Amino acid sequence: MxxxxxxxxxxxxxxxxxxxxxxxxxxxxxxxxxxxxxxxxxxxxxxxxxxxxxQNESSTKKRNLRDEFSQQHDQQVYEWFVIQRSKNIPVSGPLLQERARQIRQQLGGTAASDFKASNGWLEKFRIRHSIQHRVICGESAAVDPKTVDEWKKRLPSIIEQYDPNDVYNADETGLFFKALPDRSLVMAKEACKDGKLSKERFTVLLCTNMTGTDKLKPLLIGKATKPRCFKHLNIKELPVTWRSNRTSWMTASLFDDWLVCVNQIMIKQKRKILLFIDNAPCHNPDIEYSNISLKFFPPNTTSKLQPLDQGIIKNFKCYYREYPDSYYFVREHYAFI
CATH class of the missing domain: 1.10.10 (Arc Repressor Mutant, subunit A)
Known part of the structure; x- marks a missing residue:
């Protein structure tokens, strides 16, 4: 063979x-x-x-398209794809196939009705033009570059009256604390199946200063006031501040209570700080504190301007994911005793 x-x-x-x-x-x-x-x-x-x-075509080029008509069709489909992605419009495989069929009909010809834009055609098209299939994530495409540039120019004048140790940023994030990995190593002929992924979540509020020398105790919001796993624990001795509500989301009252506690800490330390936060509805802009000055980021710019969104929260979650793996092995060990 x-x-x-x-x-x-x-x-x-x-x-x-x-x-x-x-x-x-x-x-x-x-x-x-x-x-x-x-x-x-x-x-x-x-x-x-x-x-x-x-016709002096490249002698080292491997033939991918059979004729000039196919090349014209391929080029028009690719140009349409590039235009859509330049506008940050998601383009799925079926959408690209449908557009390819439309362009083929517009070009006409005797074989126009025979073109099906099959999955095989889609795969070859992706390989020819180095197109990859990725998950859309983040909000950076919705950010106005002019607003970001103007804020960066203003930032030095905003923080000039504060020591870098007294400039803080706080932000909330969701934590799916029971989620197992969505990928797995499997045998070659083994079907990779699992049940539904856990959707149980906490809301975590993280806060740190500009130099990274002061990381405030995280605020953790769950659904139960006192979960059963806290039965023999002193909640005040936990490495986090535990709060709860029906949805486990951050609310205006919980955020105000947290700010009051932070303000008391700063009063004891005789410090006045500048705290940058986003424009979430639960962040009340009308309340003032003696030792905390609140500064809000421009709307829809946190993915570019908020320090905690530049990898800090991601690293926090990566470190957390190491603990469920360790817990899994501990639980399996005691299950066989």
Whole structure:
């Protein structure tokens, strides 16, 4: 059995010329390491290959499209794709296939109705143009660059009256504390299946200063006032501040209570701080504190301007994910005792 091998245009022309010497297809198959069927196909399309070669096309280019009409169609589909992505419009496989069919109909021709834009065509199109399938994440596409630039210019004048140790940032994030990895190592022929992923979540409020020397105790919001796992624990001795409500979301009252506690800490330390926060509805802009000055980021810019969104929260979650893995092995150990 011959190994699958794709010939360049110059190699195909050389094969066509050698065929004039009445060499057998089996000899070509062994010499060029292609199948006998591939040899037959090249000989049948020799006129097309010779024309391409005479038009000074790259002799090292591997043929991907059969004719000029297909190349025109491919180029128009690719241009449409590039325009949509420049506008940050999500383009799925079925959407691209439908647009390809429409363009084919617009170009006309005798075989227009035969073009199906199959999954095979989509896969080859992706490979030709180095298109990858990725999950859309983040909010950076909705950020106004002008607003970001203006804020960066104003920032030095905002913080100039404060020591870097007294400039803080606080932000909330959701934590799916029971979520297991969504990928797994499996045997080659094993089906990779699992049940539904846990949707149980906490809200975590993180706060740190500009220099990273002072990380305030995280505020953790759950649904139960005193979960059963806290039965033999002193909540005040936990490394987090525990609060609860029906939805486990941050509310205006919980955030105000947290600010009051932080303000009391700063009063005891005889410090006045500047706290940057986003424009979430639970952040009340009308309340003033003696030792905390609140500063709000411009709307829809936190993905670019908020320090905690630049990798701090992500690292926090990465460290947390190490603990469920350790807990899993501990639980499995005691299950067999």
């Amino acid at each position: 011959t190994t699958k091998h794709t010939l360049t245009l110059s190699e195909k022309i050389q094969l066509i010329r050698e065929n004039e010497e009445k060499v057998s297809y089996r000899t070509f198959s062994d010499r060029y390491k292609i199948s006998i069927g591939s040899v037959s196909n090249i000989i049948k399309r020799k006129v097309e290959y010779i024309e391409s070669y005479e």
